[in-house]
Amino acid sequence: MPQAELPRLTDGGAISPPHCVLILIYPGFKPLEAVGPLSVFSYANTLLGRMAYDVRMVSLAAGETGGDIPADGPMSLRAEAFPPDAPLDDATVIVTGAAHIEAALDENPDLVAWLRARGRDAGRLAALCSGSFFLAEAGLLDGLRVTTHWRVADRLARRYAALTVDQDAIFIHEDRIWTSAGVTAAIDISLAFIEADYGRELAVSIARDMVVYLKRPGGQAQFSHALQHQSVEHGVIAEIRRFILDHLDQDFTLAGLAERARMSERNFSRLFHRETGRTPFVFLNAARLERARTLLEETRHSVKQIALSCGYGTDQELRRMFRQHFGISPVAYRARFATSRRALPQTESGGTGRKAP
Numbered sequence: 001m002p003q004a005e006l007p008r009l010t011d012g013g014a015i016s017p018p019h020c021v022l023i024l025i026y027p028g029f030k031p032l033e034a035v036g037p038l039s040v041f042s043y044a045n046t047l048l049g050r051m052a053y054d055v056r057m058v059s060l061a062a063g064e065t066g067g068d069i070p071a072d073g074p075m076s077l078r079a080e081a082f083p084p085d086a087p088l089d090d091a092t093v094i095v096t097g098a099a100h101i102e103a104a105l106d107e108n109p110d111l112v113a114w115l116r117a118r119g120r121d122a123g124r125l126a127a128l129c130s131g132s133f134f135l136a137e138a139g140l141l142d143g144l145r146v147t148t149h150w151r152v153a154d155r156l157a158r159r160y161a162a163l164t165v166d167q168d169a170i171f172i173h174e175d176r177i178w179t180s181a182g183v184t185a186a187i188d189i190s191l192a193f194i195e196a197d198y199g200r201e202l203a204v205s206i207a208r209d210m211v212v213y214l215k216r217p218g219g220q221a222q223f224s225h226a227l228q229h230q231s232v233e234h235g236v237i238a239e240i241r242r243f244i245l246d247h248l249d250q251d252f253t254l255a256g257l258a259e260r261a262r263m264s265e266r267n268f269s270r271l272f273h274r275e276t277g278r279t280p281f282v283f284l285n286a287a288r289l290e291r292a293r294t295l296l297e298e299t300r301h302s303v304k305q306i307a308l309s310c311g312y313g314t315d316q317e318l319r320r321m322f323r324q325h326f327g328i329s330p331v332a333y334r335a336r337f338a339t340s341r342r343a344l345p346q347t348e349s350g351g352t353g354r355k356a357p
Contacts, residue, residue: 016052018051018052018053018054019053019054019091019092020054020090021037021041021053021091021092021094022056022058022086022091022093022094023038023056023057023058023094024058024059024082024095024096024111025057025058025059025069025071025077026060026061026069026096026104026107026108026111027061027069027108028070028071028098028099028100028104029071029072029096029098029104030071030072030096030098030099030128030129030183031071031072031073031075031077032183033096033097033129033131033183033186034057034071034077034096035077036187036190037055037094037128037186037187037189037190039187039210040187040190040206040210041055041190041194042055043206043210044194044198044206047202047206047209048202052198056080057077057078057079057080058083060082060108060110060111061079061108062079062080062082063081064081065081066078066079066080066081072098072099082114088122088123089121089122089123090123092122092123092124092126093119093126094127094128094131095111095126095127095134096128096129096131096186097129097131097133097148097149097182098130098131099130101130101133102155104133104134105134108134111134112134112137112138113138115134115137115138115140116139116140119135119138119140120140122176123176124176124178124193125177126189126193127148127178127179127180128180128185128186128189129149129180129181129182129183129185129186130152130182132147132148132156133152133156133159136160137160140177141160141163142162142163143163144163144174144177145164145165145166145172146164146165146166146172146179147166147167147171147179147180147181148167148179148182149181150168150182151182153167154167154277168286168325169181170185170188170189171185171189171192173192178192187210187212191203191206191212194206236261236262236263236271237261237271237275237276239261240257240260240261241283243260244280244284244287245287245291248284248287248288248291248311249309249310250311252280252284257280268280284311285321288310288311288312289310289321289322289325291309291310292306292307292310292318292322292330293333295309295310296330296333297334303315303318303319303330306330318330
């Protein structure tokens with residue numbers, strides 16, 4: 001059955017030359033991080049009715065005439081010869097990640113050297129997933145707050161002390177440098193580029209046609225703290241985490257948690273951090289935010305009800321925490337991510353925004 005033609009949008013302005021997008025791949029890259037952005041920009045061209053983005057898959061390993069670059073699975077992508085001296089001031093340069101990133105760094109010193117020499121020339125420079133290691137190795141992330149896939153966040157922070165790693169964000173941008181979480185976050189960051197270039201209407205239309213979220217905000221957490229506790233090996237700490245998750249509406253003190261674990265406060269804090277990578281109260285705050293997110297997505301409880309059930313003293317405190325961590329209000333979050341008709345959009349005062357029947 002032939003596919004229906006997509007509706008075309010216009011950017012409402014004069015036709016400008018195509019924006020160059022270079023997607024840098026190398027042996028062992030993650031294929032979805034190349035194909036995902038390619039699809040997003042292709043949809044943009046279709047909806048705009050012109051080539052707004054000139055997307056090129058390029059690789060230093062492709063040779064002078066191009067070549068097939070093996071991914072980390074049973075497939076390869078055809079890449080063009082890398083243009084080392086191409087003008088980059090109006091280009092977006094995207095560096096993909098790899099499953100075995102340290103090995104990829106060792107095997108691709110020429111890519112690191114190119115980034116060190118030319119990376120700052122790019123109009124927009126992005127590292128997807130563990131691709132942030134390439135930018136960090138080139139010294140491009142020094143002094144910046146960045147993100148990466150949660151599995152390698154600690155390794156990135158240990159290896160490069162001059163940067164600050166936020167392992168929860170979907171994507172972060174500071175000035176012209178963008179970093180993203182793993183794999184499917186490549187689509188989120190590409191939609192963010194589209195919104196920055198052509199506005200939210202186009203980004204939302206692309207998301208709808210690709211059947212993805214209507215663009216997750218960059219601050220949305222990339223990993224579930226409720227699930228993460230299952231990987232904790234120490235029995236006492238696993239039990240404390242389960243207790244916290246089961247009683248988020250209660251008040252907690254370090255002394256009370258340590259007493260429950262039958263440890264001194266110092267030993268408890270040290271063991272909890274060793275096992276989880278977080279202090280007890282960093283974990284508690286993250287768990288409360290995650291529970292609030294879930295309730296906003298899946299229920300029609302008012303913001304005030306959700307705040308109290310998650311241990312926040314007031315709904316104002318929940319709003320403050322949401323804006324601080326996610327950059328949006330609970331109401332805006334619900335409007336974007338409600339997963340069923342039951343989770344009706346709410347007004348800031350806690351109502352549904354609809355009249356009762």
